[in-house]
Amino acid sequence: MAxxxxxxxxxxxxxxxxxxxxAEQPRIFxxxxxxxxxxxxxxSATQDxxxxxxxxxxxxxxxxxxxxxxxxxxxxxxxLDRLRSRRWQFWRKRPDGPDEEIILAMAPAREPDGEAxxxxxxxxxxxxxxxxxxxxxxxxxxTLRHFEDYALEEIASQLGLDVGTVKxxxxxxxxxxxxxxxDLYGMSxxxxx
Amino acid sequence: xxxKLRHLDDEQLLLSLYxxxxxxxxxxxxxxxxxxxxxxxxxxxxxxxxxxxPPPNAARLRDQxxxxxxxxxxxRNRPYWRLIQAGALACSVLAAVLLYRPAPAPVxxxxxxxxxxxxxxxxxxxxxxxxxxxxxxxLMALFAPQESQESQxx
Numbered sequence: 297m298a299x300x301x302x303x304x305x306x307x308x309x310x311x312x313x314x315x316x317x318x319a320e321q322p323r324i325f326x327x328x329x330x331x332x333x334x335x336x337x338x339x340s341a342t343q344d345x346x347x348x349x350x351x352x353x354x355x356x357x358x359x360x361x362x363x364x365x366x367x368x369x370x371x372x373x374x375x376l377d378r379l380r381s382r383r384w385q386f387w388r389k390r391p392d393g394p395d396e397e398i399i400l401a402m403a404p405a406r407e408p409d410g411e412a413x414x415x416x417x418x419x420x421x422x423x424x425x426x427x428x429x430x431x432x433x434x435x436x437x438x439t440l441r442h443f444e445d446y447a448l449e450e451i452a453s454q455l456g457l458d459v460g461t462v463k464x465x466x467x468x469x470x471x472x473x474x475x476x477x478x479d480l481y482g483m484s485x486x487x488x489x
Numbered sequence: 490x491x492x493k494l495r496h497l498d499d500e501q502l503l504l505s506l507y508x509x510x511x512x513x514x515x516x517x518x519x520x521x522x523x524x525x526x527x528x529x530x531x532x533x534x535x536x537x538x539x540x541x542x543p544p545p546n547a548a549r550l551r552d553q554x555x556x557x558x559x560x561x562x563x564x565r566n567r568p569y570w571r572l573i574q575a576g577a578l579a580c581s582v583l584a585a586v587l588l589y590r591p592a593p594a595p596v597x598x599x600x601x602x603x604x605x606x607x608x609x610x611x612x613x614x615x616x617x618x619x620x621x622x623x624x625x626x627x628l629m630a631l632f633a634p635q636e637s638q639e640s641q642x643x
Contacts, residue, residue, distance in 0.1 A: 325545050346557045463509040
């Protein structure tokens, strides 16, 4: 699907930016959805991410070993900025609940039967709501580890933290999520021993 | 001792699953039951990660790209405005510098002769008493030599 930047009068830019954006956009949008829990805001964040990437494209792209990693870092930082600024937006209307796209982004793999799908959808809805209770850092760490399957060292590099701090954020995030979702778990098995 | 025998709880297992477990994870090496639970979790997680994620709404993605292209076009056109803005700013700064630069130090001038009130009064009185205005004196001077020459003739 050709969407040349020439349409925007940007014919002098590297011609592969469009193709690169086309390939990365679904992943970045999904990451933003999972980090922000709001599809509209995730869309706006995704636009910001690619605009920032475009502005740095000329001077950065040639030196990049891994443009995917680079754009992921931009996305994570963009989402962190938005999550932090939310704290001050007390007037901001909270959505009634996670929208369908967010639930799809959170949902586990498609379950074979209808009942399991419904159950998975409910879990995903609850998870999306519970993620809202995390701090921005905890949310970023959990999202990158759980959904994106990044190694702890990679998360530390993306967020500019040391691995120990990433582990601490992850442990707090898991504890908080378990507290929020405890009715879905039942009793802890450790209590048996 | 008790800690080593105690089974890992769900939270510790999850931390082990994510590679963030503490020293209590050593229990996994000696407890087949907990190790089996962790393997089940790992298998479930691997299946979840391997499953293709549902693609985001294509129309939404297209709109996002259109917005990015529009913003890029806007940014590309903006330098002209930026030049104008920069020029206006430079002119303002220049005007401010010119208007607010310190006034030049007063130049010392030769002191004017001071005229006393009496001298001024005398000058005015003299001017008023003159029969011929001072301005006409040069004109009158043209005739003065002739008069003197005639007066010298016998």
